Amino acid sequence: MTVNVADAPWVQAVNVPPPRTFGTNQAISFVLKFDERVNVDPDAVIPVEVGIGRREAAYVSGSGTRSIVFRMLVTDNDIDTDGIRLGRKDDTTGFYDFDFGGSVRSLGGQAASDAIPRVRTGHLKVDGTGPQIVEIGDFVTHGNRLSVVAQFDRPVAVRNSGDAQAAALPTIKATVDGQEVELRYVRGSNGNRPSRLARFVYMADRNLNGAEVALVGEPARAIQVPGESVVRDAFGNALDYDLTRSGEIVIDGKHRPVEVTGGSSVTVTETGRVSGDLVTEKGVIYGNGDLITVVNDGVIDTVLGNNAPAVFIEGSFAKVTNNGEMHLGGNNSPGIEIRGDDAVVENAGYIHSEVVGLAAAADEPGRDLGNNEGISVVGDRSKVTVIGRFEGRAGNAEYVSMSGDDLTLIAAASAETFGVQSEIFSISGLKSSDPAHRFTASVQGEYKTHEQESEFISITALGGTLNVNANFESVGNDSEGISISGGDIVSTIAGSISTLGENSEGVSLSALPDGTGGNLTSTISAEILTGGKKAEGISITAQGSTLNVSSDITTRGENSEGISVTGNGITLNMTGGSISTSGYDSEGISITGLGVSMTSANIDGDIQTSAADSEGISFSGVSIVSRTTGKIVTAGVGSEGISIIGNDIYVEIDGSVVTTGSGAPGILIDGNNITVLITGSISTSGPDSPGILVAGGSNITINRGLNTSVTAAQSEKLSNPKGVTIGGDWSPDV
Known part of the structure; x- marks a missing residue:
């Protein structure tokens, strides 16, 4: 008023x-x-x-x-x-x-x-914050004397309101050869003036040299303060020797780190700010026990503390909600870290990770340090929901990292990382091989990584479901949009994926490094762009897997591939979309069969390559069956429409193949036990570009359909320089 x-x-x-x-x-x-x-x-x-x-x-x-x-x-x-x-x-x-x-x-x-x-x-x-114990030093014995020095986080003075009798002084308990004794306060390092150090002594009636001495209890609570004495700092704040709290705790205003027990709740209001420091060891808000709840509507700041998350809970059935801000300034300091089953985490606020000041040491600007996840959960039956923003300016930063069985991730958020080896989302579900223990992940939103060796989504699991309808861009080398490794994982990927660095992949599907897994099923309609050399739009190597693609895929760098298939028993279904490559020595689709079981491909999309030595489709290896019904166009020198090199390969061409460069045959064949059925059309317009070039091999069969058309404007319809015997009903008069 x-x-x-x-x-x-x-x-x-x-x-x-x-x-x-x-x-x-x-x-x-x-x-x-x-x-x-x-x-x-x-x-x-x-x-x-x-x-x-x-x-x-x-x-x-x-x-x-x-x-x-x-x-x-x-x-x-x-x-x-x-x-x-x-x-x-x-x-x-x-x-x-x-x-x-x-x-x-x-x-x-x-x-x-x-x-x-x-x-x-x-x-x-x-x-109004009281001093805390930073360290209890080593026990020292000298004859019958036992001493130890305690260090505080600030200068303190010990006062006695009584007659200074020994019984009214602070003590530290220890065991000497298993027997409990009390060391009593003697003085600080500067006499009675305030000091960060305080000495405690016990005088025995025997020689203590060689005795086994151990502290009783935790260092942070080691000093016992009788009612007659106080340990205060320069502002009159008493030693906070009871660091653990319980019940309902509401923080409004600035506050130092908080430690709670099971069943407790901590609420940081909109005007609350909880800050760590260089001596924070566990977490700015630390909980040990089950059924702990934390709600942050204000600010939690780890400042420069290393190994100290903003919120760290060890226990089951934890629930953490962040509607405010979390600032992560030290190394190995996540925003929210939970170690326990049945956790629930929700982030609708802002989490910012950046190693600064003393924590960054001499690193410039600290991007190789960090290891700070926005959210890290290790435990079964956990659920993470994020709609807020994450910004990681330190290295090895992740928005969400989950490990365990029966995991659920729901994301409709935004995130950006600026450090090397950073991931937006990471899920590991390898604890059980039981298909019933599956993860479920649904990801929407806008995401970007700026440095090398970074990923949008990394999945390592045996069983699970991934649904993506998001936009992602990476500009660093050796980066991936979505990496799925394991077995029995079903994924649906829509939206857009741009990986602009070298040696990068839009989507990678593989078994585990030891070969375990496979049987992946992925349906991809996302628009995919790769900009660097040696890049792949989609790569699949997991045996027994099925890839359904209707994407528009563009690769711009040399030695790049739109889709790469390598393995056994893999099925590729391209049911629409297009592939365009503009880099030297690139391939629209590369299929390599390894022969243990049949690899098949049904290709009903348009493929275009514009640079030299680039192929529309390359078949190599053994045991491949394929049918193409789309349009394949190559414009570069030495760029075949379709290349078939290997053994036991069957290819049916029901679409069209057009090459316009010199030395660019419509179809190149070299191998054994190869059968080609042409029911579509083949057209070449460059010199030294036959419609079909049989470069070598044996047991080659070429059949034609009723409407087959083969034209070669400046070359032969069929070139067979080595005189390989060709079976089938194809003839140069087609």
Whole structure:
């Protein structure tokens, strides 16, 4: 509420304390000087911004006078190192005001103006976070004396409110040859002045040299603080020796790392910010136990901490929802990491990974470091849903990494990676060979990778279903759009895939490296573009697999292939679409049979090559059966329409083959036990370009259909320079 009536009382000035940092339970007083005497309601408050959270200063005294005192107590974990701000921002005017809400009035009853005069509060800083134990050093024995030094994350002072008796001092418990003893605080490294170090000593009644000594409990909780003594930092904050919390935890404002137990919930509000540091070891929010829930509507920042995820949960049935922001600044620090079964993760916010500052060390700009996943889940029966954005500016960055059985991924998001060896989505499902344990993935959205050896989707599994209708672009070398490795995986791929780097693939289908797997089924209608040399639009090597293609595939680099098929028992069905190659020594389709079982191809699409030494379709190897019904056009020198080199190959040509370059036969045959049935048409227009060239081999049969047409404008319809015996009913008069 804003009051700006001309005769309303208004604040002329505000008196604030001198510069200092206030700790937990310390008071910050504000004296408001009005232009006239005012009455104040007992429950009146004024807003104060602390960090990105809102606190309140409560009315203390002064009603009926011109000087009104308000006071704010710093609460545990409040932090604002940039200086607090008085007031709250009015949504209508955009200015800060007191928001009295009618609680302050003139003696005549007129509500006071909310306007804030010019006042400086940036010198009033708040730090309500207590010191933590960084390290418990090695135990040292000397005669009957046992000592150890504890290190804190900041200077601390040990005070005793009693008579300084030993019983009132902090202690550390240890075992000496299996017997528990207490080491008592002696001093800091600088006497009684605040210090990061504190020494603890135990005096035994025997020689301890050679004794076996061990700390009792965890280092972070090693120091026991009796009620009569306190360990405080310079701002009066007591040692936080109880780092683990439970129950419902709500974080509003700046907060340090949080650790919770099973069954707990953590909510970071829109104004909450939880930050890690260089000593954060587990996670900015760490949970150990089952049924832990984390909801982030604010900001979680790992800062420079290595090996410290924004959220890390070890336990089953975890649920993490990110609607806010996560900033990952250290190495090996994922946004969300869960180790346990039955996890549920949802990201509708923003996750940003970039190794900076000390974490990046001397690397420039740190793109080879990182190893930061946006989301990493290891466990069975887990589900990840992402509709928010991921940006990975460090190396080895992934948006989502899942490993286990019965995994579910639902993505309708956007992501961009700038580091080497980065993947957008990675799924590994190899724990069980039971087909019932399958993954399910559905991916939509817009995605891009900028550096080499990067992938859009990487699947390594034995059983699962992948549905993609997304747009992806990579510009780095040795990159892949979609890589599927394993067996019994069914995939449907639509949208567009562009891989512009060298040695890159649009889609790769293979068995596992040890040969396990195969029997993949993939239906691809996505538009595919490759721009670098030695690139492939689609590559399939998994035995017993079926590839159904209706894509428009374009390759621009030399030594590239639109579709590459190599293996046993593979079936290629091209049911539409087109293939266009413009690079030197490229092939529209390359099929290599390895002979253990028949490889077959049904090609009903148009194929065009425009550079030299490029082929429309190349058949090689053994045991291949193929039928082509589309149009094949080659325009380069030495570019055959169809090349058949191998053994035990049957090819039926029911479409058309056109070559326009010199030295470019319509069909090239060289091998044994080859049968060709021509029911379509073959046309060549360049010199030294016969309609059919039999370069060698034996047991070659060429048959014709009723409407067969073969023309060679500047060469023979059939060229057989080695005089190979040709069977069948084909004749040069066709």
